[in-house]
Amino acid sequence: EPLKILQVTKLYTPWIGGVERIVQELSEGLRNDSRFDVRVLCVASRGAGSSQIINGVPVRRSASFGILFGMPLSLSFFLDFRRAVSEVDIIHFHEPFPLATLAWFFFRPRKKIIVTYHADIVRQRILFPLYRPFLFSLLRAASFISPTSPVLQSYSLTLSHFPEKLRPIPLGIPLRKFSHLTERHNELLGKLKERYGAGPFILFAGRPAYYKGIPTLFEAFRGIPARLILLGVSESDVTIPSAVRPNLIFTGKVSDEDLPAYYHFADFFVLPSTKPAEAFGLVQVEAMAAGLPVINTALPTAVPWVSRHNETGLTVEPGNVSELRGAILTLLTQPKLRESFACTARERANLFSSDRMISDYAKLYESLF
Incomplete structure (x- = not known):
């Protein structure tokens, strides 16, 4: 039976951005491998939620009131998260994504966790002290943390607290x-x-x-x-x-x-x-x-x-x-x-x-x- 994997990311195609494209490449690539059953949970940039199949990948998009300080504002995401994680073996978080971090903190699903760490929080760093305890709780629970480059691994103060969990995997494109x-x-x-x-x-x-x-x-x-x-x-x-x-x-x-x-x-x-x-x-x-x-x-x-x-x-x-x-x-x-x-x-x-x-x-x- 294939491993069931949930990719948890802020936004997803057709939204254009580096993280969104990487999650799409990863999801569609794994979907073609019979060892894995992959689905995506994300948030709409604004408006109603939806469920659809995109290039063979099931995508659940939670309803959203819009984006504030780079984070989607969504209540339904918490319910969608709880439902989605109950059906999978591995939760793969793409951080930073505070909404998903909070959802994990509240529900604490007993699942295997991998975190791809794309970047430190920069623009909203004044709010980071409030977010830090929740993020560190997730990172402590993760089996592995994958920085997107050896450079990020070396300069991130956040990642320096978890050296034994780090497995850098550089981003890739077709x-x-x-x-x-x-x-x-x-x-x-x-x-x-x-x-x-x-x-x-x-x-x-x-x-x-x-x-x-x-x-x-x-x-x-x-x-x-x-x-x-x-x-x-x-x-x-x-x-x-x-x-x-x-x-x-x-x-x-x-x-x-x-x-x-x-x-x-x-x-x-x-x-x-x-x-x-x-x-x-x-x-x-x-x-x-x-x-x-x-x-x-x-x-x-x-x-x-x-x-x-x-x-x-x-x-x-x-x-x-x-x-x-x-x-x-x-x-x-x-x-x-x-x-x-x-x-x-x-x-x-x-x-x-x-x-x-x-x-x-x-x-x-x-x-x-």
Whole structure:
């Protein structure tokens, strides 16, 4: 009989975010393995609850009043949690998710627990002392805690209290999706070239969150002889300086299926994040798999570990406009350096495959019994 596993996460596809994509990859990958029976419990970003099957994975979405301080407000989640955990062998929490932590604390189900620890709480850290006892209670009950990188394992003060439980498992994506173009991608690539011309093009991808460093990027881009593609961003999402407006391309929402074409259209990638809330930067792996050099920032997180300075791209100080501008100009004017970084980037991307991530978690699950 397959092991029944409940993935407990804040939000789930079609909501776009790094954690949401990882949970989807993990759930769908495990669903294809006869040893496991996987289902997902999450919260609606707002509105009524629902139950549905998404790509073969049963998903229960609890009703929500909305999101406050990054956390969904839901009462029905507690009832859904109690019902869902009664039917499974393993509860896999994706933290930080205070609502789920509180639900576990109140009900204390006698189940095997694994926690994937995606990041420390950054923006709401003033509230962390209130949350800390509940989180530590969950982490003490967990059989294993999986930080998403060795870097997170080393710098997180929270994780330092549980060294014997730590089993770092780096995040992974379906690399072939970004390294090999389909006929559909080639058609879209042709349309992009026809519409925007020869370039050069620099790519940013992600939500316009406060920590992404988009204002810094705009300042650094003044006078740069290239065009900046903001993948997944609309003009209404950001404040645009008039000096750079003519050089910006806003794609708005792009389907997951079409993403690879934009990576192959660009000359290199930039992730100018300014705050440690950027814990990993999964979009870097997408860029590297597509053969793009990466400019990132020296955050005290896994970001500069994923793409390494002078190996797969360049790393600059967070929020430093002149350094970011210099790195952009360096890659624009040195095509041989870009080619060297691109080659190394493709190789390093292999460390972050979803197949490896899924296999590592499968071994972790089976080791519990």
